[in-house]
Amino acid sequence: MEPGWDRGRGGRVETIGSIGLRDLTSELVWPALFRAVPLALQPSRVIVSFLFVAFTGSWLTLVGSVTGAGSSVAHAWSRAREPWLHAWGAAPTALSQPDWMRTAGAAIWELFVGVPVMMIREEPLAVLLAAPVLALLWCVAGAALARMSAEDMAKGILTPWPRGVAFGLARARSSLGALLAMPMVVWLIVAVLAAGGWVLLRWPVLNLGGGVLYGLTLAGGLLAATVGTAFVLTHAMLIPAVSCEGTDAMDAVQRCFAYLVNRPGRLVAYALVLLAQGVLLHAALSWIVGGGAYLAAAAAGAWAGPRGSEAADPLRLLVTNAPAAEGTFAATTWLTHAWTTALAMVFMSVLVSFYHAAGTVLYLLMRRVNDGQEPSDLWFPGMIEGTMAESLRGTGERLTTEGNSGTTASAQSPAPDEIEDRA
Numbered sequence: 001m002e003p004g005w006d007r008g009r010g011g012r013v014e015t016i017g018s019i020g021l022r023d024l025t026s027e028l029v030w031p032a033l034f035r036a037v038p039l040a041l042q043p044s045r046v047i048v049s050f051l052f053v054a055f056t057g058s059w060l061t062l063v064g065s066v067t068g069a070g071s072s073v074a075h076a077w078s079r080a081r082e083p084w085l086h087a088w089g090a091a092p093t094a095l096s097q098p099d100w101m102r103t104a105g106a107a108i109w110e111l112f113v114g115v116p117v118m119m120i121r122e123e124p125l126a127v128l129l130a131a132p133v134l135a136l137l138w139c140v141a142g143a144a145l146a147r148m149s150a151e152d153m154a155k156g157i158l159t160p161w162p163r164g165v166a167f168g169l170a171r172a173r174s175s176l177g178a179l180l181a182m183p184m185v186v187w188l189i190v191a192v193l194a195a196g197g198w199v200l201l202r203w204p205v206l207n208l209g210g211g212v213l214y215g216l217t218l219a220g221g222l223l224a225a226t227v228g229t230a231f232v233l234t235h236a237m238l239i240p241a242v243s244c245e246g247t248d249a250m251d252a253v254q255r256c257f258a259y260l261v262n263r264p265g266r267l268v269a270y271a272l273v274l275l276a277q278g279v280l281l282h283a284a285l286s287w288i289v290g291g292g293a294y295l296a297a298a299a300a301g302a303w304a305g306p307r308g309s310e311a312a313d314p315l316r317l318l319v320t321n322a323p324a325a326e327g328t329f330a331a332t333t334w335l336t337h338a339w340t341t342a343l344a345m346v347f348m349s350v351l352v353s354f355y356h357a358a359g360t361v362l363y364l365l366m367r368r369v370n371d372g373q374e375p376s377d378l379w380f381p382g383m384i385e386g387t388m389a390e391s392l393r394g395t396g397e398r399l400t401t402e403g404n405s406g407t408t409a410s411a412q413s414p415a416p417d418e419i420e421d422r423a
Contacts, residue, residue: 029365032153032375033273036361037281039149040354044161048148049349051165052141057345059133067126108228112186139175139239144168145356146243153364154376171242177249178238182231189224193217233267234260236359237366244363246379259366266369267362274358281354289347293340311336 039045119127144164151157168175196217200210210217234256241252260267301309311332364375 029368030273032365033270033361034277035153036274036354036358037277039152039357039361040281040350042148042152042158042353044159044164045145045148045353045357046346046349047161048141048144048164048168049352050345052137052352053345053348055137056134059137060130063126063130067123067129105225108225108232111232112183112228113190135176135179136172139172139179140165140168141352142168142239142356143171143175143243145353146240146360147171149357149360150240150244150364150375150378153361154374154378167243171246174242174247174249174252175239178242178252179235181249181253182227185227186224186231189220189227193220193224230257230260233264233271236271236355237363239356240360240363244360244367244378246381255367256363259370262370263366267366270362270365274362278351278354278358282351285347285350289343293343 144161144167147167148159148161148164151159196213197210199206200213201207237256237259238252241247241255242249245252245255247255297313301312304312307329311329313336367373368375
């Protein structure tokens with residue numbers, strides 16, 4: 001047990017020992033932001049992330065081989081990120097850029113409408129096969145990682161990964177609902193505005209009514225932009241809200257939206273600190289993993305001859321378009337490529353783990369700032385969902401356990417300090 005902190009109860013106790021840095025900073029908010037990286041690097045969480053990356057990569061490979069949708073996915077990613085990068089680059093000079101507002105609106109439009117519609121039109125079968133499975137995998141892994149990170153941060157509990165996955169499976173439906181709630185509101189508003197435009201702006205005479213009522217259209221657009229922006233700013237907290245509170249999807253969305261409205265500056269500031277850590281973590285991992293893979297290939301192929309050095313460096317096929325190896329060298333190249341791919345998957349797994357750890361830290365700290373709840377206040381099975389109160393069933397189980405332990409303890413002699421306390 002750490003000196004000065006009772007991890008099992010989540011409260012202060014009087015202990016004899018040295019005072020550590022965590023004791024001095026436990027009541028401060030900002031130092032807690034820097035726990036995201038240690039939480040993400042815990043092995044059990046990296047295992048859960050690795051399973052997610054492995055299943056996701058395998059399913060996408062299978063769907064791509066069946067539908068040939070690889071180029072469409074790359075196009076969708078490029079199309080989704082381009083307006084966001086443009087808006088980010090133009091933000092410092094927004095006042096002198098009249099078109100910046102249109103760029104920001106285009107970023108929201110492409111994320112919620114343009115890219116999904118493009119994917120459905122170009123690869124309907126791939127979307128039908130991939131989207132539900134990927135959404136389910138993301139929610140299961142996210143709920144598991146968020147719960148494991150929360151228990152570690154709040155109570156110092158190192159949750160085994162099988163128990164974390166079991167929790168993720170139990171909370172997958174609520175997590176999925178929390179993630180889809182705000183995008184569905186945006187989609188509904190866009191559908192209503194599109195239908196109204198078809199009726200009131202497409203046809204002569206009726207378009208006069210469309211012009212008169214265009215104020216309602218603008219109100220709908222403002223509402224959609226507000227909800228979309230809220231989703232962008234709070235999406236990392238939605239699954240942690242479900243995992244920490246044991247609540248349903250709508251309560252999780254309401255909590256995150258309220259935290260954003262009440263303390264927007266604090267949320268953005270915390271998010272930027274976590275984002276900076278993520279950038280540094282990505283840079284460090286890229287340096288280590290990329291450098292390690294290159295040094296391994298260079299050293300293994302130094303005395304291996306031309307074909308052996310090519311087999312030791314499978315990435316050359318992607319860079320130089322060199323002809324494929326033959327015979328046993330082909331099998332060797334496949335094996336070295338598999339090992340290199342596994343290393344890349346570990347790299348991605350750490351980043352996935354960090355995303356959910358950072359979202360959990362952000363949620364717990366925003367809850368503390370807004371509601372005054374300590375991070376140690378977590379929902380556990382046996383409590384009423386969405387609250388920290390014990391249910392009747394949980395109370396009965398606890399009293400039964402305490403009664404059994406009390407019966408056993410009554411036959412034992414009291415400790416000396418207990419005798420002093422009674423005196």
